[in-house]
Amino acid sequence: KMVAKKNLCILILAAGKGTRMKSPLPKPLHPVCGLPIIAHILKAAQALNPAAIGLVVGHEAATMEETVKAGLPAWGVTAPLVFVEQTELTGSGSAVKAALPLLNRFEDVMVLNGDTPLLKTATLEQMYSSFEENASGAMVLGVSVPDPAGYGRIVREADGSFARIVEHADADEKTLLIHEINSGMYLFKSPLLAQALAELKPQGPKHEFYLTDTLSSIKAMQHPVLVFGSEDYQQALGVNSKAQLSQAELIMRRRVTDRLLEEGVTIPNPDAVFIDAEVQIGADSFICPGCYICGKTVIGKNCMLEGNVYIKDSVIADNVTLKMGTYVEESQVDENCQLGPYAHLRPKSVLKKGAKVGNFSEIKKSVIGEGSKVNHLSYIGDTDMGAGVNVGAGTITCNYDGKNKHQTVIGDHAFIGSNVNFVAPVTVEKYAKIGAGSTITKLVPEQSLAIARSRQVVLEKKGIQHD
Incomplete structure (x- = not known):
């Protein structure tokens, strides 16, 4: 020192x-x-x-x-x-x-x-x-x-x-x-x-x-x-007006992108990205136009940030792809993960190595285990998810009862069918399967199949009498 x-x-x-x-x-x-x-x-x-x-x-x-x-x-x-x-x-x-x-x-x-x-x-x-x-x-x-x-x-x-x-x-x-x-x-x-x-x-x-x-x-x-x-x-240059404030912003942003280009980051259009002063990005990461990288964010090597990605105060490891329109806040993304397009990580979310979160899926204060996939139109909140889990489209964790937030636990290699609701607190053990359209309220044991939906009833249309 x-x-x-x-x-x-x-x-x-x-x-x-x-x-x-x-x-x-x-x-x-x-x-x-x-x-x-x-x-x-x-x-x-x-x-x-x-x-x-x-x-x-x-x-x-x-x-x-x-x-x-x-x-x-x-x-x-x-x-x-x-x-x-x-x-x-x-x-x-x-x-x-x-x-x-x-x-x-x-x-x-x-x-x-x-x-x-x-x-x-x-x-x-x-x-x-x-x-x-x-x-x-x-x-x-x-x-x-x-x-x-x-x-x-x-x-x-x-x-x-x-x-x-x-x-x-x-x-x-x-x-x-x-x-x-x-x-x-x-x-x-x-x-x-x-x-x-x-x-x-x-x-x-x-x-x-x-x-x-x-x-x-x-x-x-x-x-x-x-x-x-x-x-x-x-x-x-002193800042005495909003016009001078924006001038200072432009100069400093250019200094930031110049530093990152010098360090081996690829930024095809430096004037079309917004990167804060304290951000760190590894070599060979590619930053497309329209990206906002804010706060104390750290991004590893060889990452791809497609257009209009927003990241704030987060740690992104090497070889991560963030597709168009992805929003990440106060979260951790481990190596080889893929997010988006239009995925949303809310604060305190962790994606383990090789996990995928796809289009219009939202993760909040949850761990998505290694190699697990939440690919479409899902909301996962207050959840501890193991490795190798496949989450079908439209899956929702019902984590809030109006007063308190409750935890959902999903074990390794569980298979979740589409349009499943987990009414927390609830646990699904490893290798369990959940049938599509189920609302799960109780423990699902290891290697079992849970189906929780009412039986389909078809009412035939009666013939109509005419005078």
Whole structure:
């Protein structure tokens, strides 16, 4: 395990209201690629193994805190997390000031924005290494964007070193031509940051305290202030509206498919699949258009996912075929299984090796044994099914009595005729056979045949008398 960087605290600014999102949900909690924006940033921060992470909250602070605390284990964030409430929403300078009691305990402070889900861990690592090697007082991540409108510009001295940051609204014509912008991500020596924050003056029509002004202060104190340049401008893109949220989603989904293609997955049309950030897929699996693969799903090697398959938080082993329209949620599918078309696995379903679930069959909280087949139009719920069972079309487990769910047990190599109802709780022992159209309410012993249907009665039509 990496040793925590004792002197580094990472501060994430996530207090803003995000009014342009037109949503009551706090901006950092909007999802990108299956995880909230803030989760992507926390995961990137955690990868640096800092001594602590500070999260500045303001708007909907209680919701933010509750959601983040609940998500930390799933996101793999183990660094001590300290919530800092920013009561006065007067700019980025105020946000960092509110966190000073925390920041003063550490030598180095990295400041990140709570709305940049495309941030890359590798960039933060390189930036921190450069900061340490150059004994910098402060550092800003600078990126060159095709359209810098609205962003603060990084102005450099004649020798290429950092001069100052000029906000778009305050920039003259010459400055507006600069494409290198302030990403809003910084590193500081903590004592210098505290000193510079104390000198901040309110700026602009809203009388806000700009964190960017601290860089000029630290430079004036004769400490090196450096720009760390990155070629990948997309990682600095902030999400301030639903349009920008969808742009971030597209970029991240493309990153995910690029990674999977690199790992040997076949995806004929990467723009037509929806694969979440944490999904893992083995080599030579084939993903057709229209597939949604969500959450922490893991798919093995050599699987075939036909069009419009939906999988969430499930484990799919090697050599599995999921035919068109199959839906799998919180379930486990062992190797060589086949599902669909239009099969539905509800949570806590397990398909053992070589099992088949066919068209319009639904499985819920059940084990389908090795090599067993539930091929057509059946509902199997709360069932423990053995190996080699053949389930005929239209078989239903009647597992709910209006108050409680009950278990059905079907032994190895049982043969279930079509249109059978199992009124649970009920057990069918191994090698038993059930006649088509039966409603089974009692134990069916090993190797027996059970038929439970009323005798057919045919009433002949009587001759009709005419006058």
